[in-house]
Amino acid sequence: GAGVSQSPSNKVTEKGKDVELRCDPISGHTALYWYRQSLGQGLEFLIYFQGNSAPDKSGLPSDRFSAERTGGSVSTLTIQRTQQEDSAVYLCASSLVGGPGTQYFGPGTRLTVL
Amino acid sequence: GQQLNQSPQSMFIQEGEDVSMNCTSSSIFNTWLWYKQDPGEGPVLLIALYKAGELTSNGRLTAQFGITRKDSFLNISASIPSDVGIYFCAGRVTQGGSEKLVFGKGTKLTVNP
Numbered sequence: 001g002a003g004v005s006q007s008p009s010n011k012v013t014e015k016g017k018d019v020e021l022r023c024d025p026i027s028g029h030t031a032l033y034w035y036r037q038s039l040g041q042g043l044e045f046l047i048y049f050q051g052n053s054a055p056d057k058s059g060l061p062s063d064r065f066s067a068e069r070t071g072g073s074v075s076t077l078t079i080q081r082t083q084q085e086d087s088a089v090y091l092c093a094s095s096l097v098g099g100p101g102t103q104y105f106g107p108g109t110r111l112t113v114l
Numbered sequence: 115g116q117q118l119n120q121s122p123q124s125m126f127i128q129e130g131e132d133v134s135m136n137c138t139s140s141s142i143f144n145t146w147l148w149y150k151q152d153p154g155e156g157p158v159l160l161i162a163l164y165k166a167g168e169l170t171s172n173g174r175l176t177a178q179f180g181i182t183r184k185d186s187f188l189n190i191s192a193s194i195p196s197d198v199g200i201y202f203c204a205g206r207v208t209q210g211g212s213e214k215l216v217f218g219k220g221t222k223l224t225v226n227p
Contacts, residue, residue: 004156031213042202042219043157048212056212091156097213102147103204105156 002026004106006092012112013082021077021109025094032075033103034067035091043091049075050097082113116141120203120218127193128226135201135221136187143205146179146186147215151200160201161188193225 005024013019025032034046045059049069060066064082069075079086089110093103120137127133137146145164149157161172163179163186170177176189186205190197203218 033214040222043217045214045216048214050212053211056214093156095213097211102159102162103215104159105149107154107156 004092004094004104006090006106006109008109009107010110010112012114014114015084016081018078018080019082019111021079021090021092021111023075023077023092023094023106025073025075025092026104027073029094029096029104030072031095031097031103032069033093033095034075034077035093036061037089037091037108039088046077046090079111082111084113087111087113116205116207116216118203118205118216118218120221122221123219124222124224126224126226129193129195131193133190133193133197133223134187135203136185137203137205137218138185139205139216140184141205141207141216142183143216144183144208145206146177147204147206148175148177148186148188149202149204151202151220153199157202190223193223195225195227198223198225 007022030051032049035043047067048056064080067077089108091108093105095103118137148160151157161177166183167181168179174191200220200222202220204215
């Protein structure tokens with residue numbers, strides 16, 4: 001597709017379960033970012049992938065959060081043993097490093113932990 | 115770490131009024147971006163600013179990159195109901211080949227018809 005896509009659009013899970021969120025970036029974009037947005041709040045940086053470099057994980061809130069980017073394209077954000085405070089919208093963005101630097105966002109995955 | 119102070123947090127205006135919001139920081143950024151987020155959607159880029167002092171328009175939107183590179187403002191003229199949403203500023207940081215954005219906390223705009 002032409003834009004960033006994310007799946008699922010909504011995810012409801014029970015406390016303690018693991019969840020996987022997927023992001024398909026814009027084709028050719030070398031950088032991929034994950035953000036978390038709690039209700040009515042701004043964007044909290046989680047993790048950043050750029051090409052083959054080691055990811056910048058400085059924003060991950062705990063070791064229950066991890067992410068992978070396979071083949072320099074699709075990324076998966078995994079949250080293990082989910083807690084109620086993990087409920088938020090998880091946004092993915094991609095950009096062309098070395099270009100204008102503007103990030104293009106997907107529609108997000110709304111995660112609800114019961 | 116770097117932070118952006120975005121104000122106001124929220125605005126309630128009448129259709130047809132002009133709107134102004136701004137972001138300031140103690141840090142220098144080499145790019146300023148303004149995004150709009152509609153309910154249930156991801157943020158969409160409105161305007162990108164790349165040079166200190168740059169003034170850029172996109173329809174009824176005008177944004178400026180502050181001369182000190184530490185601030186930016188966004189103006190919306192003659193607001194319409196579809197301008198409703200949350201507006202975010204973002205500053206781009208490039209460091210050792212790494213690029214990240216720092217976001218403000220957003221300005222929630224409500225337009226009364």
